[in-house]
Amino acid sequence: MLSLVRYMAYAEQTSTPLYRDERFLRIINQVVVVALVAGVLIFLYSNMVTALRTQKEVPISYDFLNDTAGFNLGESTIAFTRTDPIHRAMLVGLLNTFKVSIAGIVLATILGTFIGVMRLSTNFLVSKIALVYINVFRNIPPLLLLIFWYRAIFLKLPRVQEAIVLFDPVFPVYIANRGLFFPWGTATESWYTYRWILLGGFALALFVAYLLRQHGKRTGRMPLVTLWFLVILLAVTVLGYVILPDPLEITKPALKGFNIRGGGSVSLEFWGLLFGLVIYAAAYIAEAVRAGILSVDRGQREAARALGFSSFNIMRLIILPQAIRVVVPPLISYAIGFTKNTSLGLAIGYTDFFAITGGLILNNTGRAVETLTIILLVYLTISLIASLILNMYNRRITLSH
Amino acid sequence: MDCNSASPLSEEPVIICRDVQKWFGNFHALKGISMEVMPQEVIVIFGPSGSGKSTFIRTINRLEEHQSGQIIVDGIELTHDVRNIERVRMETGMVFQQFNLFPHLTVMQNITYAPIYNRKWRRTEAEKVAMELLERVGIPEQAEKYPGQLSGGQQQRVAIARALAMQPKIMLFDEPTSALDPEMIKEVLDVMIELAESGMTMIVITHEMGFARAVADRLFFFDEGLVVESGTPEEIFNYPKEERTKRFLAQILSH
Numbered sequence: 241m242l243s244l245v246r247y248m249a250y251a252e253q254t255s256t257p258l259y260r261d262e263r264f265l266r267i268i269n270q271v272v273v274v275a276l277v278a279g280v281l282i283f284l285y286s287n288m289v290t291a292l293r294t295q296k297e298v299p300i301s302y303d304f305l306n307d308t309a310g311f312n313l314g315e316s317t318i319a320f321t322r323t324d325p326i327h328r329a330m331l332v333g334l335l336n337t338f339k340v341s342i343a344g345i346v347l348a349t350i351l352g353t354f355i356g357v358m359r360l361s362t363n364f365l366v367s368k369i370a371l372v373y374i375n376v377f378r379n380i381p382p383l384l385l386l387i388f389w390y391r392a393i394f395l396k397l398p399r400v401q402e403a404i405v406l407f408d409p410v411f412p413v414y415i416a417n418r419g420l421f422f423p424w425g426t427a428t429e430s431w432y433t434y435r436w437i438l439l440g441g442f443a444l445a446l447f448v449a450y451l452l453r454q455h456g457k458r459t460g461r462m463p464l465v466t467l468w469f470l471v472i473l474l475a476v477t478v479l480g481y482v483i484l485p486d487p488l489e490i491t492k493p494a495l496k497g498f499n500i501r502g503g504g505s506v507s508l509e510f511w512g513l514l515f516g517l518v519i520y521a522a523a524y525i526a527e528a529v530r531a532g533i534l535s536v537d538r539g540q541r542e543a544a545r546a547l548g549f550s551s552f553n554i555m556r557l558i559i560l561p562q563a564i565r566v567v568v569p570p571l572i573s574y575a576i577g578f579t580k581n582t583s584l585g586l587a588i589g590y591t592d593f594f595a596i597t598g599g600l601i602l603n604n605t606g607r608a609v610e611t612l613t614i615i616l617l618v619y620l621t622i623s624l625i626a627s628l629i630l631n632m633y634n635r636r637i638t639l640s641h
Numbered sequence: 642m643d644c645n646s647a648s649p650l651s652e653e654p655v656i657i658c659r660d661v662q663k664w665f666g667n668f669h670a671l672k673g674i675s676m677e678v679m680p681q682e683v684i685v686i687f688g689p690s691g692s693g694k695s696t697f698i699r700t701i702n703r704l705e706e707h708q709s710g711q712i713i714v715d716g717i718e719l720t721h722d723v724r725n726i727e728r729v730r731m732e733t734g735m736v737f738q739q740f741n742l743f744p745h746l747t748v749m750q751n752i753t754y755a756p757i758y759n760r761k762w763r764r765t766e767a768e769k770v771a772m773e774l775l776e777r778v779g780i781p782e783q784a785e786k787y788p789g790q791l792s793g794g795q796q797q798r799v800a801i802a803r804a805l806a807m808q809p810k811i812m813l814f815d816e817p818t819s820a821l822d823p824e825m826i827k828e829v830l831d832v833m834i835e836l837a838e839s840g841m842t843m844i845v846i847t848h849e850m851g852f853a854r855a856v857a858d859r860l861f862f863f864d865e866g867l868v869v870e871s872g873t874p875e876e877i878f879n880y881p882k883e884e885r886t887k888r889f890l891a892q893i894l895s896h
Contacts, residue, residue, distance in 0.1 A: 537741075539737060539739050539741035540741060540743065542704055542737070542741065543735075543737060543741035543742075543743070543800075544743075545704060545730065546702055546704060546730060546733070546734070546735040546804075547730070547734075547754075547755040547759065547803070547804070547807060548727055548730040548731045548755060548759040548807065549754075549755065549758060549759060550727075550759075553758055557754060557758070558743055561745045562743075562744065562745050
């Protein structure tokens with residue numbers, strides 16, 4: 241405001257009237273926008289407070305988070321029972337959201353890149369297949385896609401008694417209409433020590449990789465950083481496993497009565513949500529990849545061809561590394577969109593953060609304002625963190641140019 | 642290899658073009674070009690823009706496909722056989738007007754990637770050769786920089802080193818100095834003259850007539866998709882036969 245006062249004093253000496261002076265307009269525009277936003281927020285808040293008072297509801301309080309949940313959850317990466325507090329149920333949901341988001345964003349990026357490259361193929365058939373893919377899946381509501389995968393494909397898998405069994409007996413994988421079952425380790429007493437060893441190994445590998453990179457930059461010859469990183473990680477993992485008395489107890493799934501017992505499993509709701517959203521998001525990512533590839537100068541491809549590179553290597557070594565600068569910004573939005581779209585899992589019974597908090601918990605406690613505020617803040621935080629990470633990456637690849 | 646070859650050796654021609662024709666849609670870009678290039682020969686092609694000189698040089702390593710006629714490079718005929726195309730590209734290096742260096746790679750990586758991936762050299766070996774080439778083009782201190790950090794003349798010299806790293810038998814230059822500031826033209830031409838004197842077979846599109854006079858064995862004047870006239874620098878500069886050649890030379894040499 242000080243600048244406005246100072247400016248007005250100055251403006252009196254000049255002949256331009258205020259209403260046409262761009263410097264004055266610039267300031268007044270901002271004042272108007274801030275006033276409008278503040279006005280709307282104040283109106284909404286007072287509205288809510290009045291509504292709550294007239295309905296004689298209990299005042300806003302977040303104490304209910306410590307109450308006992310009172311419900312069970314099928315899909316969970318951490319231990320959860322009905323006597324656990326409500327905030328732990330939220331954590332279960334949040335982890336489920338992360339699980340499907342991370343797997344989904346990685347898969348959608350790979351599939352999308354593949355289709356985007358296909359779209360630009362000189363082969364008529366290949367390019368048209370990609371074109372059809374993009375236009376079909378971009379124009380179907382994602383909700384429909386995941387209901388299709390869940391109901392029409394996954395629920396039609398054979399019953400447990402007739403499950404498809406792969407890689408028996410070394411690594412038996414069971415596929416049935418209750419989920420995917422595979423051998424998995426359960427923690428024993430020494431697991432907690434082993435976990436620290438793994439963490440230490442990871443830190444050590446990271447440190448060595450950093451030193452190797454620095455060394456590579458000094459000498460101008462880059463050693464195989466990734467290889468050494470993996471070797472150290474593997475060495476520590478194996479060594480720790482040998483030293484400790486079996487930190488994990490590996491169990492294999494097996495048919496017992498009417499169910500499959502032992503090992504780990506991933507639910508069909510997870511697969512339905514994952515497949516539906518990956519196929520949807522990949523169509524958008526493909527278009528972003530296509531735009532990125534087209535943004536690379538024609539001369540780059542010509543120079544690479546003249547040097548005798550194969551088409552695959554031209555794409556991998558020359559075109560895609562340059563295209564990525566254009567692809568990353570839209571990819572940020574799609575990754576965020578993917579994370580938000582996982583809330584559609586509610587429709588097929590996947591217990592993600594939204595289904596648990598906005599469904600189960602809201603219904604059980606009736607705390608609409610509190611739960612919705614938490615949901616809003618959580619999704620906002622996830623999105624902001626995701627864009628922060630990707631922006632940092634974006635800045636790094638832009639600066640190295 | 643370092644004999645100063647003004648006269649072609651008594652060998653087979655390293656490039657044979659017979660009646661090469663090319664259309665872009667309805668536009669007849671090459672109307673039957675024939676040319677034989679002997680090992681260690683330096684050919685300069687000049688002519689007005691749109692005369693097909695650039696299109697012609699690009700058919701030799703199949704950046705453009707010719708539609709009729711025959712092109713044989715180092716005994717390998719360019720057909721639709723992908724393996725032949727790959728082999729010809731390994732034997733020919735190309736330098737572009739716009740340099741076309743890979744901006745996301747360092748100078749060293751720009752030079753070493755092709756031999757590492759396409760000739761399957763070991764990295765250490767490729768880097769050794771790359772350093773020698775950078776010495777040769779006079780910028781060994783720029784090895785770890787990115788193309789964007791170099792001047793135009795330096796970039797073009799890196800582009801020459803990059804093409805030489807594949808140890809080609811033939812070098813093609815498509816207006817290598819046309820995108821350069823005047824004071825940088827000389828540093829690139831010096832490298833090209835040194836290369837010509839070392840016995841490299843070269844086809845150069847350029848309007849640097851000083852360069853042509855100094856190192857060209859033969860000149861070809863292109864106009865409207867045809868070779869109007871060809872001959873030694875002496876013949877072309879002092880006794881041009883065709884009216885069109887005289888007029889063009891008068892225009893580019895008048896100032």
